[in-house]
Amino acid sequence: AQSVTQLDSHVSVSEGTPVLLRCNYSSSYSPSLFWYVQHPNKGLQLLLKYTSAATLVKGINGFEAEFKKSETSFHLTKPSAHMSDAAEYFCVVTPKGGATNKLIFGTGTLLAVQP
């Protein structure tokens, strides 16, 4: 079975400081992993994805994530937070070799950025 655990429900950073949003996964198959962002009253936007190419994945808006199989982690980082980064972030897994395109969502991390 596949699952993701987002270790922090809320993260607060100051503008200009680094962002770290943590995600651990569990998958019977070689997984595909994604980070989606949801801004208030807006739909979900794909930030980045890992599908077994490079383990360090770069996404939009300066975000990146590193796939670490030994740690079963896929943490999202950004060197310098911007006020516009305040949103909810979801770590998502789907089994790459599985028979479905079913996405399994984590519980989300709400990122607050303080001025």
Added chain:
Amino acid sequence: SAVISQKPSRDICQRGTSLTIQCQVDSQVTMMFWYRQQPGQSLTLIATANQGSEATYESGFVIDKFPISRPNLTFSTLTVSNMSPEDSSIYLCSVGASGRNEQFFGPGTRLTVL
């Protein structure tokens, strides 16, 4: 990526009534999905909308409560039937990217049931 629209964007409904949500995509897609996001919660897959056949429902969701139509490769509807306040949620449709397993999401329909 596909452009996805949903109607209505929001609605306030009375207990016991039904609401049909529409999802329109600007290109033909094979896979369409419906999700529910309850207040303060993550997304849960309701069902996969299959073109030309019955939808495939996830555990805990049934056709009588959430009937789904998929008449063609660009359109789907989700009906929330006999609503109760517990059905107050954001309902999102998504489409699968051809040849890839990420999904693209519509803007959502925010439903409040009184």
